[in-house]
Amino acid sequence: MSDKISTYPGTSLSEKEIRDGKVLSIQDQMPGKFSWDTGIAIGKYLAGLKDGVIFGSYCATCRRTVVPPRTICEWCFQPMDRYIPLEDTGIVNTFSLCYVTWDVRRIKEPETPAVIEIDGASSLHGIMHKLGEVEPQEIKIGMRVKAVWKSAEMRQGAITDILYFKPHEGSH
Amino acid sequence: MSDRVAIIGIGWSGFRPVTPEYSYKELMYEAARRAYSDAGVDPRRDIESFVTVAEDFHEGTSIFDEYTPDQLGAVLKPMHTITGDGLHGLATAYMLIKTGQFSLVAVEGHSKASNLLTPDGVTAYAQDPVLNRPLRMNTHFVGGMEMNRYLYESGSTQEQCAQVVVKNRSNALENPSAPFGADLSVEDILSGPPLSWPLGVRETAEHADGAIVMVLASEEKAKVLSETPVWILGAGWSNDSPGLENRDWSSANYTKNAAKMAYRQAGIYHPYQTIDFAEVSDIYAYKELQSLEELGFFQFGEAGLVTEEGLTHKDGDFPVNVSGGCLGMGNLLDANGLARALEIVLQLRGTAGPRQLEGINVGLAHSWRGVPTASGAVMIMSN
Ligand SMILES: [Zn+2]
Numbered sequence: 409m410s411d412k413i414s415t416y417p418g419t420s421l422s423e424k425e426i427r428d429g430k431v432l433s434i435q436d437q438m439p440g441k442f443s444w445d446t447g448i449a450i451g452k453y454l455a456g457l458k459d460g461v462i463f464g465s466y467c468a469t470c471r472r473t474v475v476p477p478r479t480i481c482e483w484c485f486q487p488m489d490r491y492i493p494l495e496d497t498g499i500v501n502t503f504s505l506c507y508v509t510w511d512v513r514r515i516k517e518p519e520t521p522a523v524i525e526i527d528g529a530s531s532l533h534g535i536m537h538k539l540g541e542v543e544p545q546e547i548k549i550g551m552r553v554k555a556v557w558k559s560a561e562m563r564q565g566a567i568t569d570i571l572y573f574k575p576h577e578g579s580h
Numbered sequence: 581m582s583d584r585v586a587i588i589g590i591g592w593s594g595f596r597p598v599t600p601e602y603s604y605k606e607l608m609y610e611a612a613r614r615a616y617s618d619a620g621v622d623p624r625r626d627i628e629s630f631v632t633v634a635e636d637f638h639e640g641t642s643i644f645d646e647y648t649p650d651q652l653g654a655v656l657k658p659m660h661t662i663t664g665d666g667l668h669g670l671a672t673a674y675m676l677i678k679t680g681q682f683s684l685v686a687v688e689g690h691s692k693a694s695n696l697l698t699p700d701g702v703t704a705y706a707q708d709p710v711l712n713r714p715l716r717m718n719t720h721f722v723g724g725m726e727m728n729r730y731l732y733e734s735g736s737t738q739e740q741c742a743q744v745v746v747k748n749r750s751n752a753l754e755n756p757s758a759p760f761g762a763d764l765s766v767e768d769i770l771s772g773p774p775l776s777w778p779l780g781v782r783e784t785a786e787h788a789d790g791a792i793v794m795v796l797a798s799e800e801k802a803k804v805l806s807e808t809p810v811w812i813l814g815a816g817w818s819n820d821s822p823g824l825e826n827r828d829w830s831s832a833n834y835t836k837n838a839a840k841m842a843y844r845q846a847g848i849y850h851p852y853q854t855i856d857f858a859e860v861s862d863i864y865a866y867k868e869l870q871s872l873e874e875l876g877f878f879q880f881g882e883a884g885l886v887t888e889e890g891l892t893h894k895d896g897d898f899p900v901n902v903s904g905g906c907l908g909m910g911n912l913l914d915a916n917g918l919a920r921a922l923e924i925v926l927q928l929r930g931t932a933g934p935r936q937l938e939g940i941n942v943g944l945a946h947s948w949r950g951v952p953t954a955s956g957a958v959m960i961m962s963n
Contacts, residue, residue: 439701440705443695448603483655
């Protein structure tokens with residue numbers, strides 16, 4: 409390790425020793441339950457997803473359509489109240505290949521998070537979702553994709569009503 | 581250049597037990613629009629820095645401050661969130677302007693308590709995880725123990741605490757923004773179910789939703805923008821040691837120290853003579869009595885007596901919680917201090933409607949962060 413230190417000083421602990429209670433510690437789990445009101449804009453968005461439609465909102469001052477929709481334009485601070493149905497196609501703005509799961513397991517086939525700039529929305533406005541029906545190595549920035557939806561009876565008004573976006577040739 | 585600081589804009593949304601029609605962002609936006617319009621400023625152009633108060637566990641979002649800029653007009657501007665009470669936020673904005681670096685600063689606080697389904701579970705997580713939480717007791721027990729020792733030492737009575745509820749919920753009837761107005765008797769309060777004896781359920785403020793935004797300005801800006809600036813004369817805050825094992829259960833020394841700090845800045849030596857009215861924490865009814873004594877308005881053990889005599893009534897010599905307080909407006913979590921300050925501003929402007937007090941020049945807002953904290957803040961304002 410170095411000229412002066414050949415081994416780590418001290419006594420090392422194994423996970424087993426901690427698990428077996430040989431090291432004093434206190435364990436607990438917080439009862440934290442939340443139910444977030446979706447409000448006007450996100451409520452409209454989720455209701456749209458249930459119907460298989462992606463809604464954006466339009467700011468007349470900035471002449472900009474944002475998705476997901478909101479009641480407030482963060483640039484001019486004016487209210488937004490025009491909801492516009494958008495296409496369910498778009499292009500990949502950026503993506504990553506994620507080799508660790510939500511619950512922190514290593515995986516061989518990566519998750520494919522991506523931001524998809526939705527056709528009909530102003531540039532740089534898109535949906536945070538996943539890609540599917542594509543080899544991870546084939547994914548490219550700028551690639552055209554289309555939403556793959558759950559069947560109408562399975563949709564419940566959630567971002568997961570879209571299963572993923574898949575490669576899509578052809579113009580919208 | 582003078583270094584006085586004024587509140588020149590106020591806006592709020594609420595207050596109601598539930599607000600299913602709005603997301604917390606939309607609730608904040610409504611309050612912010614009103615505050616900016618009231619101040620005559622455009623947040624995108626004019627406001628130079630933003631301060632919000634929030635607690636991640638109340639919101640259910642880690643690093644919650646990241647979710648606040650859009651609905652305040654704060655995108656790509658200096659902003660930060662404090663995990664403290666609204667009065668800590670106001671004090672921070674006050675200091676930002678005092679630095680001379682900023683002349684217009686906005687402060688925001690809100691409560692979406694209705695979206696937190698396990699408030700007692702979250703509050704339990706404010707207990708010490710090793711020493712206290714394994715005993716598995718609802719954190720209201722801290723209020724019960726504090727009340728018990730306070731009554732024991734001060735000679736104040738449960739009837740006097742109940743009188744606070746009667747007064748504040750009656751005051752709330754004159755406040756269109758207060759959802760818990762009611763005509764009750766001391767008997768009504770005392771016959772309610774116990775929460776953590778001697779503390780009763782009816783002496784405990786119910787949670788409510790709402791948002792409050794205020795705009796603060798340097799003297800130079802305030803004189804240009806506002807015809808009714810409310811000047812900040814002093815701000816103070818203080819925390820006692822957190823231990824339940826060794827705190828002073830009868831006195832709120834944090835409030836005493838916070839007040840001392842604010843009085844020193846304001847040059848106030850005789851609070852009762854100088855200050856005309858106050859809004860103080862009444863999350864639990866006894867807290868109003870205890871706080872009034874710690875703030876130096878009354879001797880230890882006197883607040884209950886003067887409350888019975890009607891001195892703190894809206895028509896009395898020293899009105900307290902004319903807004904309805906937390907008991908009348910609701911427990912707004914981190915926004916409680918802003919709700920107290922809001923009433924001070926409305927009264928000092930002369931725009932408090934049917935509950936307007938006459939002949940007032942100086943008001944004091946006080947807040948406590950609730951159990952199990954020993955954390956308080958004070959702000960003194962004048963017109
Ligand atoms: Zn805009």
